[in-house]
Amino acid sequence: MSFDKDDSAGYLANHMARLFAAALTRRIAPLGLMPGQFMVLLELWREDGLTQRDLVERLDVEQATMANTLNRMERDGLIARAPDAADRRARRVRLTDRARALEAPATEAATEVNARALARLAPGDRARFSEMLQGVIAALRADR
Amino acid sequence: MSFDKDDSAGYLANHMARLFAAALTRRIAPLGLMPGQFMVLLELWREDGLTQRDLVERLDVEQATMANTLNRMERDGLIARAPDAADRRARRVRLTDRARALEAPATEAATEVNARALARLAPGDRARFSEMLQGVIAALRADR
DNA sequence: CCATATTACATAGCAAGCTATCCATACAAG
């Protein structure tokens, strides 16, 4: 009858995400990175020179959130923003050498966090778990 | 070889939590509630008159986070804080009538969000999913 | 061509997470 938070997917999702963020922060802060910056770098390591709009679409955050995160990354010397040749509204986001050098250590840190997090799941369950997360994400996006 | 965010449990956890928060916000904002306040109310509906310390332990957030959330809840007329009789450092957190009246509509909203989120999972997978979330949470807490 | 729409980005302000500090009170050891 009463609502049990430890049985609520939404509550567990929040708790899990906070723990993941803390675990990642512990491992990448020594690199001078924060989790929000890391996810931007994931996209730029894959394809450099994206616009803010591209990043917003790929990471599914609001434009204002991305603008602020990019400001902090520029302040920290991770990216540079240069005007787009064809569209003067847009600014291309490019990695600095410093950011390029962080790819290997930062992705290793994230891989280790994921491995530890999933360590208690039966090996066969790990892929199932990712699929379920993706299914829930798809359902929530459809509901939006 | 390269790190794929759509296969990273940590990234998916963050994305899922943001979508859950947005879905819950849409449904409880009309009640004058925000998600962080809702999770405090879940504990107080179960047991009124807890201290800040109790809430910190039960919800696994930092003391400073709880202090700020309780300040907003007091400002919004959801709780009142009264000095503890036995320990003058502590302040008992008590629900207002307004907060008590929100239990049914707010838990209904959260139940509906959970149902929609899990709608795409096979019925038998839904309990499995919660167990897996709890397993990941336990692993991350142990790592901390 | 020009008025209007839309698009790309910036800014302000709020919530909720965090760490680091500080204060006041309580408790425990000498």
Place this chain on the structure above:
DNA sequence: CTTGTATGGATAGCTTGCTATGTAATATGG
């Protein structure tokens, strides 16, 4: 009892989310 430590809470300041709004540039319809 006094002194040192532990505990409950408050406060400052940061990141990363969000909404709402403003501005400049582009695209479009008549």
